[in-house]
Amino acid sequence: MLPPSLRKSKTLFDKQNFFERVFAVVKKIPRGRVTNYGAIANYLGTGLSARTVGWAMNSSHILVPPIPAHRVVNRNGLLTGKNHFATPTLMEELLAAEGVEVVENKITNFEKLFWNPSEELRIKK
DNA sequence: TTCCTGACTCCAG
């Protein structure tokens, strides 16, 4: 039985390390590749809490140095978080600089560029 | 403490 303080989170990951885990994964995303919130959540074992991953990204801008949050988009390859960057076009520009083509706020060839942490990082169970 | 919101997803119509 989990202690009351952790019982709320059934996925029982240490809340204090959750952000660190998210950041650690994001940092490992190869240049020119992208992933989505759900994949990271799944990798961390939080499964259905993709929103929390996005929330972590929201807090990431205070990090020094900042993590490549622009490589994380939603499941459709849509740049849903672009408005949270310094400028509305910064996210797209950063991706373009890595060779990732973005059209209408959407990453083209998203399936090919998709980087799945659960596979790439080879989780042992 | 309760209520609300959100860089998400999934599922039913």
Place this chain on the structure above:
DNA sequence: CCTGGAGCCAGGA
């Protein structure tokens, strides 16, 4: 193909 509702977790008011 599009829309709405529900589940999810952490912070802020």
